[in-house]
Amino acid sequence: MSLSDDQFGVAAHTDFGNITILWQDDDGGLEVQNLAGEWIAAPPVPDTMVVNAGDLLRRWSNDRYRSTKHRVVNRSGRERISIATFYDPTFTTKVDPRDLGLPSEQESKYLPISAGEHILGRIDASFGYRKSLR
Numbered sequence: 778m779s780l781s782d783d784q785f786g787v788a789a790h791t792d793f794g795n796i797t798i799l800w801q802d803d804d805g806g807l808e809v810q811n812l813a814g815e816w817i818a819a820p821p822v823p824d825t826m827v828v829n830a831g832d833l834l835r836r837w838s839n840d841r842y843r844s845t846k847h848r849v850v851n852r853s854g855r856e857r858i859s860i861a862t863f864y865d866p867t868f869t870t871k872v873d874p875r876d877l878g879l880p881s882e883q884e885s886k887y888l889p890i891s892a893g894e895h896i897l898g899r900i901d902a903s904f905g906y907r908k909s910l911r
Contacts, residue, residue, distance in 0.1 A: 789847070790848070791831065792829055792831035793832050793896050794831045794834075795830075796828060796863075797829040797862070798827070800859065801857070804858075805819070807819040807849055808847060808849070808850055809847045832895070837872045839877070839885055865896065868892060868893030870892045872890050872891065
C-alpha cells in the first residue's frame, strides 16, 4: 500500500539526541524500521510510554545501543496526539565512548565531541538552509 503525503505526521528519521520518551494517544501511528528494512507498527499500549534511543546515545555507547529509525503514519483519518520529551546532556557535556567503560580490547569508533556540537551537526546536516545562517 502506498502512502499519500498527508498521511505522514513525521517522515522517517532517527532522533538526534540521547533518549526520547513518547506518549501516543489511542490512534497511534508510530512505526519503527526493523533490521530487515521493514516498517512495523508500534501500537499504543495502555499506561505505557515508548523509550527511544537516539543518535547521541548510539555514538556515546560506541554503537552498543542503536538509534531507531521511525516514522508516524496516520492511518486513522482522525487527528492524533503524541507527546515527545527529549532527554539530552547539557550543551557542553563531553561525549566520549571511553567514558562508558569500553572493554580494554575495544577501540572507540568516535572522537570525543560535546553533546551540543553533535546535535547541531545533525540539525545542520538535516536542514541545509541552516548552513547559510552560520
